[in-house]
Amino acid sequence: MKPFCFADGEIVDSSTAKIHPMDLGFIRGYGIFDFFRSVNYQPLFLDSYLDRFIGSAEKTFLPLPYSRKELKSIVKELTDKNDMEQGGFRMLLSGGLSENHFSPAEGKLFIFPETLLFPSEEKYNKGIKLLGLDYVRPLADIKTTNYALPVWDSIRWKKEGAEDVLYHKNGIVSESSRSNFFIVKDGTVITPDKDILLGITRKHVLKLIDKVEIRPVTLEESLAADEAFITSTTKILLPVTQIDDHLIGNGNPGPVSMGILEKFKALEKEVTVS
Incomplete structure (x- = not known):
């Protein structure tokens, strides 16, 4: 502080x-x-x-x-x-x-x-792991201070070497506890459309993508995605290379995800020129 x-x-x-x-x-x-x-x-x-x-x-x-x-x-x-x-x-x-x-x-x-600390460079280079959690955040479109569940559950993440969770309900994924979630399949970027906080980083990332679908996303197709990533103010874009015990794609950050990250960094420089 x-x-x-x-x-x-x-x-x-x-x-x-x-x-x-x-x-x-x-x-x-x-x-x-x-x-x-x-x-x-x-x-x-x-x-x-x-x-x-x-x-x-x-x-x-x-x-x-x-x-x-x-x-x-x-x-x-x-x-x-x-x-x-x-x-x-x-x-x-x-x-x-x-x-x-x-x-x-x-x-x-x-x-x-x-003071703001970003995730380590290793996480951008190697990607992160998410743990699935059967849950939908109450008042999902409002950024409330109620983080009791993820704070409590974070002890489990640390034990299992995960960065965060991936919320899902009835087979439909929504978001991570502090980030928006995206998958990439056959060059198209896909992101959930409901039960989510409308992230500001998400909003600007979407403007950088040519082929995008905003719709319900199933857990099954998330596990079968070519790439996956999360976005937030404090992470910008982190590649997701594992969900539970399933590797995403080849288990490495993908070219679409990393290309979007580079575009966002360029946008950031553009809008903050003195």
């Missing part, structure tokens, strides 16, 4: 930020957040992230007493005060202090600048 954050309506020392222990974000796990990157002192795709954050607040009935313009101004001030050439910003809106300790109330907005 960087030295300065936004809390209680002002820029403060990050170590002094606090929340009431009876806030719904604490006692019920009810709140929303979003996370975006800073590249060359510029927040990457900020409008897209603000669209999602503002939309999440509306869908969860949490008042957000700041306009888009004000949020951008706060991010700019935090960028300057923390010298945020590269890094991440975590925006969090808590569930608030509820009279009945259950209904959504007026919460607190925090914006924390953070």
Whole structure:
């Protein structure tokens, strides 16, 4: 975490930020957040992230007493005060202090600048393993703070040498716990269409692909894919080379996946030129 954050309506020392222990974000796990990157002192795709954050607040009935313009101004001030050439910003809106300790109330907005560490180069070069999990995330189109299941299950991943899980239900896959999922078959990129968070990296990756299908994806066809990969703000694009005990394709990162990664890196440079 960087030295300065936004809390209680002002820029403060990050170590002094606090929340009431009876806030719904604490006692019920009810709140929303979003996370975006800073590249060359510029927040990457900020409008897209603000669209999602503002939309999440509306869908969860949490008042957000700041306009888009004000949020951008706060991010700019935090960028300057923390010298945020590269890094991440975590925006969090808590569930608030509820009279009945259950209904959504007026919460607190925090914006924390953070140091950002990407996955190791080895994971990009060799790919990662996912473990299948029979589950659909509640309120999948909202970026809530409720990560109880994957946090609990992550102990299993570590024991089995996996990076994350692949959620599926009734034979249909949806997403990873913190990433969107894609497969490649015969040169066509295919990604699930429902029960997912509409990722911002996913959104911009889709613009870079010529042959793409957005539709239900079965677990069976995922295991038989030529390539697979996940996308997220903190990973960009990671090739998936194994799901459970099944190798994907030849067990190595594929040319389509890695080509998309290179295109995204070029796009990133293009949109962050000073």
